[in-house]
Amino acid sequence: MRISAFALQLRAAARLDFAEVLRSRWIWFCIVTYLLLAGVLLTVGVRESSILGFTGTSRILLSFSHALILVLPLIALMALAPAVQRAREDGSLELLLSQPLSPGAWFLAVCGVRYLSLVVPLVGVFLGIGLWGQLVHDDPIPWPFILRCLAVSSSLLLGFAGIGAAISVYVRNPARIITYLVLTWALGVALLDFGLIGLMLRWRLDPHAVFTIAIINPVESARLALISHLQPDLSTFGPVGYYLANRIGGGALFAIGVAWPAVVGLLAWTVAYLGFRRSDRV
DSSP: OHHHHHHHHHHHHHHHHHHHHHHHSHHHHHHHHHHHHHHHHHHHGGGGSBBBOHHHHHHHHHHHHHHHHHHHHHHHHHTTHHHHHHHHHTTTHHHHTSSSOOOHHHHHHHHHHHHHHHHHHHHHHHHHHHHHHHHHHOOOOOOHHHHHHHHHHHHHHHHHHHHHHHHHHHHOOOHHHHHHHHHHHHHHHHTTTHHHHHHHHHOOOHHHHHHHHHSHHHHHHHHHHHHHHTTTTTGGHHHHHHHHHHTTTTHHHHHHHHHHHHHHHHHHHHHHHHHHHHHHOO
């Protein structure tokens, strides 16, 4: 009976938040960003160029995925970071929790709906690119590569969605939320291979420490997972990639790149969930 009641509460909260998502601007910003990136790559003739031996539809998917690696963390943070604070500010959270709705069901529904709102359009864009290549240029749809890209992208979204949920629970000031959102995204993007090499050269850090930071950073681990099966020695990533390819291997890098951002996201979400249950929610 308890499970049934919780499921009903979860469904009701999910329907309410889905309606809010459709009314909000960030979901349309997300969809327009996906379509804009895909549209630019489809129209500028990038399919005719070659990188790592990839041409045609696979070349477009590769370029699209690399662009998404930098954009997805920001989109996920924008979707989740203001969620709880905005509901507190406009009074909707107090109104909803005065009904027979548990805080856990509301929080789980909000996080789940917003995460799926990011992933589902992304799946549609990837499939659209594949179908476009097949129908217009008679390119076979590269299903293994599409699934690989979707696995990496979904995991990266989950990682930063969890971080965004934690920011939303523990930070109440809207200005500070924006600050933490931008700083989190900037830190993830800054600690890519070029930033790590700069740290190593500027402060003469131990190389092992730099390589460890590369794996800990969800954005860098996702990039390594994306390209590890295309270029086994990862020479494109310089000394960082060469070291990791030889010490860890391409298969392990892919597993880490998919699993680690998801673990970070789930841990951050768990901290946010526990904090939301214990804090003054309104």
